[in-house]
Amino acid sequence: MKYAIQVSNLRKSYGSKEVLKGINLQVKKGEIFGILGVNGAGKTTTLECIEGFRRYDSGEIRVDGKIGIQLQSASLPAYIKAGEAVRLFAKWNHAEPDPARLSALGIPELEKKRYMGLSTGQKRRLHLALALTGNPAVIFLDEPTAGLDVEGRISLHKEIFRLKKQGRTIIMASHDMSEVENLCGRIAILNGGKIAFCGTTEELAAKLGRHYDIRVITELGEDAYCVEDIREELTKILEKYRKKEMNILDLKVNRGTLEQHFIRLAKGV
Amino acid sequence: MEAFLYGIGLQFKMDIRSRSLLVTCYLVPLLFFAVMGGIFTSIMPDSGDTLIQSMTVMGVSMGALIGVPPSLAEIYGTDVRKMYQANGAPLWCGLITLTVSAFIHLLIMSGIILAVAPVMFHAEVPAGLPFHFMKLSAFIIASLGIAGMLGMLEKNQAKLTMLCQVAFLPSILLSGIMFPSSLLPGFLEKLGKVFPAAWGYVLLSNKGAGIGEILPLGIIFGGAALVCAVLLRRMSGSYGTWR
Known part of the structure; x- marks a missing residue:
């Protein structure tokens, strides 16, 4: 299968409001694919439907491979330590924590720190480490650098590139164009529950010209x-x-x- | 199974780190026991016969009804639930690990009362300790059932605190540990029977140890467990099938 994700005519309504009006997209294996849109465009709903987190009204979604998810808004119990969280979710995923990957994300230095004492950047790194515990082939990142400082963003971008080099497929939602331009091979821009543009950033730039x-x-x-x-x-x-x-x-x-x-x-x- | 057992151990440790659960499961019940035990036995020497039972009912009710629901709401009323689901943990794991951990804490607290009361207040030790602990376990489980239901019903912490008080206060006042429930007006006596504390006190005091006392606790737990199951199903229903 050439594609890691295939979405056909995805529709979703909340009550009488139709938020996804027939989304079609394909994400190739091993690429970083960005979903962009202003607030309320349907980015998170699209991602949650693909992730299996949210029921959809109609359409078809196919995901090839085990998935890992970094949620936009996520939290852990205040008193859990970072190391304990990694071990807990590794056990639920029947996997062993990968020391090299944890080191790359700087998790060992957080090992003994309680979740409530972590900074926003440290929490984001931990969430990404948890999303990777099951050794997923497809990784979903929802606003991965929201709330991070410049150093945190650079560090997380490096990790995302490292994951791509390992052959993993990454699909990320963002409203930060520069971030998407740096990271993503192809992008889809959502507007009012529809895809307004889908293609490479070069194609977008050509259109911009x-x-x-x-x-x-x-x-x-x-x-x-x-x-x-x-x-x-x-x-x-x-x-x-x-x-x-x-x-x-x-x-x-x-x-x-x-x-x-x-x-x-x-x-x- | 390994993940589940690790989760219980981890929850037990987190409960110790959380000051709020330590306060409601150990500090306040044991302080209440230390103060009220002295008062009860000095003004009513006969109260030493049931001091362990009454203080145990008070402590378990406080730990379960006041201490556990906010911890559950911290999981099911926030993004922690989504985090658990997103990372492969089943939806029920938070409820079960927290309940099992609280059961152990409440059993330890009850054990402390049992060990200290005879020394401090010359309280009478219940006959047949293994059987006492079996009855105590049934009472704790029923109380935790109600606690689980409360914690999953209300996500707002402020409203939940009020709800917990609404369950805890009548539970204690109408249980018979302060004064005989036979002195209460009929409808209040009946209302008290809705809560596990009244049945737990009767059961632990050896005033009854048969099916007549165990069955109501079983029904209370069964009803609460059913509500928890429905609420969990509703929560999972708002999302798709997971993995």
């Missing part, structure tokens, strides 16, 4: 435009101001960043 942000500052204020054909559209815009006999005080033309393009897609602008 056709968009320009134009800002026109006049005595009355600032107007913003987003256009694809800069030559034709800019002429039309300038003509509009000339006809109104308005003085243009300043004119700015920018190629949109990847992040701006993501926002346009994610918000359906």
Whole structure:
């Protein structure tokens, strides 16, 4: 099987509100796949349906291989020590803790620390270590670096790359475009429960190249435009101001960043 | 099985680290025993005959009804439950490991009362200790059944604390350990029988040790266990089948 995850026409409603409106995606084995979207776009619901954490109304989901999950909001009992948590979940998974992997995540130094005494970054590292205890082939990461400082993010990114090198498939949800650009080979951008874009970051960048942000500052204020054909559209815009006999005080033309393009897609602008 | 046993041992250690459970399972019941034991035996010398039983019922009820539900809510009312599920632990493991651990703590606390009361207050040791511990076990299990039900019914800690008090106070006041339940108005005496404490006191005091006392405790536990099972099923129903 070429794909680690195959999702066909996934639909899910909460009451009368349809949050997933026919999601289709395939995640190749060994790739890092990013799911992006603004808050409420359906990222976590999509992930939880694939993980088996949430029932869905219709559609088909196929996951090839054992899965490991790092939840967006997760917690452990306040008085459990990091080492005890690793041993407990290793036993539930009928697996032995991997000392090399634990060392890479810096877990040995947390061994005797109680969960309530861990920093956000240390908790994230522990959650990832727990997600990996069962030696999964497919790993789900939901906002893996949320709340982490720069050092924590870099450390976690390194670990994610290390997991990819080991041939594992990683599917991660995020709303951080730069993080996704660094880590993911392919991405899906969700908007209103549908996939607005699915492809590589290069494909997204190519699409971005056709968009320009134009800002026109006049005595009355600032107007913003987003256009694809800069030559034709800019002429039309300038003509509009000339006809109104308005003085243009300043004119700015920018190629949109990847992040701006993501926002346009994610918000359906 | 190995994971389950490790989980029980780990829960036992976490309970010792958690000051709140130490307070409700050991400190307050034993302080109450030390103070009230002295008062009871000085103003009513005959109370030494049932001091161990009454203080045990008080201690077990407090430890189970006040101490255990918040710990359960910490698992089932928070993201800890999702964390357990996501990492391969079955949904019931938190309830069972916490209940077994609390059972051991309450048995130890009852053992301390049993050992100290004759020395401090010349209390009468119950006849037939193995049988006493069997009856005590039945009472603790029934009390933990109610505790489990409370802890899984309410996720909000503030509301749960009130709910626990609502269960604990009438349980103790109507159990007969403070004054004979026969002195209570009829409906209050009947209300007291809803809680394990009243049956536990009768059972431990050797006022009855037959099916008539064991059966109500069994029914209370069975009812509570059924509610817990339904609540667990509802929790698992909100998610898909796991692995």
